[in-house]
Amino acid sequence: MRTLRLLWVHLRLGALNELQYRGNLVAQMLQSLISLAASLLGLGIVFSKTDALGGWGPYELLAILGVYFLVGGISQLVVQPSLSRFMEDIRLGAFDFTLTKPVDAQMLASIKQIEVWKLVDVAIGAGVLGVALAGLGEGVGPARAAAFGLTLLAGVAIVYSFLLLLATCAFWFVRVDNILVIFQSMYEAGRWPIGIYPPWLRLSLTFLVPIGFAITVPASGLVGRLSGDTLALAVALGVALPLVARWFWRRGLRRYSGASA
Amino acid sequence: MLDLRAADVNSASIARFTLGRTMDDIRRPVICVRDLHKAYSVPEREAGLAASLRSLWRRQTREVTAVERISFDVAPGEIVGFLGPNGAGKTTTLKMLAGLLHPTSGEVDVLGFTPWRREPAYLRQMTLVMGQRNQLVWDIPVADSYELNRVIYAIPDDQYRRTLDELADLLELDPLLTKPVRNLSLGERMKCELAGALLHRPRVLFLDEPTLGLDVTAQRRIRAFIADYATRHDATVLLTSHYMADVEALAERVIVIHHGALRFDGPLDGLIERFSPFKTLTLDFEGAPGDLGRFGEVIEAADGHAVVRVRKADAAAATARLLAELPVIDLSVADPPVDEVIDRVFSDEAAGAADEAIEVAS
Missing domain, CATH: 3.40.50.300 (P-loop containing nucleotide triphosphate hydrolases)
Structure with missing residues (x-):
């Protein structure tokens, strides 16, 4: 509850302040639209040659693109800027102030910085998903909607936990600024269903960097090609990974405060 | 102490x-x-590439005491x-x-x-x-x-x-x-x-x-x-x-x-009181100061104005003698500035000397 209120205040203040810089909005919209256009163009080229890619039809791939924008938008809206800020705070010593606050430090560090304009990506993601749904025609039943909601939630939890695990390394190695950038470039691979990649890359994108769970799996849920096993695995990971990340964070904090020495 | x-x-x-x-x-x-009490263990290595590489294998650490059993x-x-x-x-x-x-x-x-x-x-x-x-x-x-x-x-x-x-x-x-x-x-x-x-x-x-x-x-x-x-x-x-x-x-x-x-x-x-066993006498007087060394340590001396540092125990006697022997217009007795005292506390040797001085004085 407190988390949501804090998140809301951060969002509101972030928006209020950013509104002063309209140039930023234009630039961000342009960037998002170019990214969208490039993706659509890619899809267009693929489907001018073939009817399906790795078994995925045009509107199904559009669903993937929607989830790609949606999850990426959420991550870049809150998680990535906040965790970058956290690592910077560790380096500069300002993290001490996070620790003196009477709220959970992990929560505060995870929502501290908002990149308001990434709401554009979230909106684009929702829009593209809407178009995909309309194109798929057959009404998405409650079962698919539930599978989508569940796996999307799990996907966001998995991406967050993964990024938190990376950022937590800052407690040990003070300079790890680029660690999140690496994630972002890997994330690009999620525009396409991970099934089309060669096995080694597919496995990496599933278990090493869990982008498959964040994008392909929820999209599969939506278009009705999700197996029960995958659903169970996604939900299990969505529960387990945050716990692991939490445990790791606590170890990091213990080290930071000199309790482990 | x-x-x-x-x-x-x-x-x-x-x-x-x-x-x-x-x-x-x-x-x-x-x-x-x-x-x-707070002690850190800090990595320690000698300068140079070879030493750096060695420290990758075996980290030499040294215990540094930041805070030592304080109570208040x-x-x-x-x-x-x-x-x-x-x-x-x-x-x-x-x-x-x-x-x-x-x-x-x-x-x-x-x-x-x-x-x-x-x-x-x-x-x-x-x-x-x-x-x-x-x-x-x-x-x-x-x-x-x-x-x-x-x-x-x-x-x-x-x-x-x-x-x-x-x-x-x-x-x-x-x-x-x-x-x-x-x-x-x-x-x-x-x-x-x-x-x-x-x-x-x-x-x-x-x-x-x-x-x-x-x-x-x-x-x-x-x-x-x-x-x-x-x-x-x-x-x-x-x-x-x-x-x-x-x-x-x-x-x-x-x-x-x-x-x-x-x-x-x-x-x-x-x-x-504890760390400065001295007092500072500031004098205004008529004419040249002459030799003030017999009263205490001369900090400053010019025509008409002088500052002399004396041991606390001697302060009263020195003041009386100054008043008797010089055409004094104004005289003040003060503790030295706190900054000076703090400096003294922080330089170990001086602090040790001050301890001794107090013991001698009392």
């Missing part, structure tokens, strides 16, 4: 009575520190100055009290809590301000940073408004609140930092170099504000500074640590 602590407790309570407090006010200490109590409403040169262990101690660091051993009780458990009930009642770091968000207006604190501390609306009004009034913040922090001068920023750290009306304040880098006027301003806040809200303040003026203006009591160990704990006067 003499143990003055028992005597200091007495003088602290006397000071309390003279401030018009009653017996009821002598409550149990707000801060209670016992044998607090702070009574409610007391303002205590924490003195020591850079690296003495002041900040480490403060960080342990604020719950940021775990000690290697020892106990701390602040308001009934163990700080490093970081219980929200404790964190809501204390604040930490560090002069060289800011916690306000750089790019957004000051008022927005305050708004974040309001939510984080769950401060009720009316209380928040009252506190902010009061702080804005005392520190003249009104014109600053709408500006982003990056557009503020250092002095303005410190004022805003302080106010932001006090919005939740903490009962215990840990201030680490709150006047660092400020000009004299701004320093005075901050000092007056801290004193005012402490009396208004009966807050307990532990303040580190290496500006002596801060401590002189604010603290009735000082704690001196050096190389992590507690060197002195007591009233400021006591510090001077």
Whole structure:
């Protein structure tokens, strides 16, 4: 509850302040639209040659693109800027102030910085998903909607936990600024269903960097090609990974405060 | 080294009575520190590439003691100055009290809590301000940073408004609140930092170099504000500074640590008494000074004006002789400036010499 209120205040203040810089909005919209256009163009080229890619039809791939924008938008809206800020705070010593606050430090560090304009990506993601749904025609039943909601939630939890695990390394190695950038470039691979990649890359994108769970799996849920096993695995990971990340964070904090020495 | 602590407790309570407090006010200490000890193990390697590579295999570490078994109590409403040169262990101690660091051993009780458990009930009642770091968000207006604190501390609306009004009034913040922090001068920023750290009306304040880098006027301003806040809200303040003026203006009591160990704990006067066995005689007279060396150590001598330093025990006799032998117009006897005394405490040899001097004198 407190988390949501804090998140809301951060969002509101972030928006209020950013509104002063309209140039930023234009630039961000342009960037998002170019990214969208490039993706659509890619899809267009693929489907001018073939009817399906790795078994995925045009509107199904559009669903993937929607989830790609949606999850990426959420991550870049809150998680990535906040965790970058956290690592910077560790380096500069300002993290001490996070620790003196009477709220959970992990929560505060995870929502501290908002990149308001990434709401554009979230909106684009929702829009593209809407178009995909309309194109798929057959009404998405409650079962698919539930599978989508569940796996999307799990996907966001998995991406967050993964990024938190990376950022937590800052407690040990003070300079790890680029660690999140690496994630972002890997994330690009999620525009396409991970099934089309060669096995080694597919496995990496599933278990090493869990982008498959964040994008392909929820999209599969939506278009009705999700197996029960995958659903169970996604939900299990969505529960387990945050716990692991939490445990790791606590170890990091213990080290930071000199309790482990 | 003499143990003055028992005597200091007495003088602290006397000071309390003279401030018009009653017996009821002598409550149990707000801060209670016992044998607090902090040692770090730091990696150690010799210079050079070969040594660096070797250290990848086997890390040589060395134990460094930052704080060495210190103990002290702070009574409610007391303002205590924490003195020591850079690296003495002041900040480490403060960080342990604020719950940021775990000690290697020892106990701390602040308001009934163990700080490093970081219980929200404790964190809501204390604040930490560090002069060289800011916690306000750089790019957004000051008022927005305050708004974040309001939510984080769950401060009720009316209380928040009252506190902010009061702080804005005392520190003249009104014109600053709408500006982003990056557009503020250092002095303005410190004022805003302080106010932001006090919005939740903490009962215990840990201030680490709150006047660092400020000009004299701004320093005075901050000092007056801290004193005012402490009396208004009966807050307990532990303040580190290496500006002596801060401590002189604010603290009735000082704690001196050096190389992590507690060197002195007591009233400021006591510090001077203890570490400076000299008095300074300042004279104005007619004509040339002549040879003043027979009275004491000559610090300064010119036509009509001179400064002579004498041992405390000899001060009365020297004064009498000066008055008899020179055409004195004006004469004053003073303790040396506190800065000088502190320097003396911090240079080990000199402090040792001062100890001896006291023993010889008494």
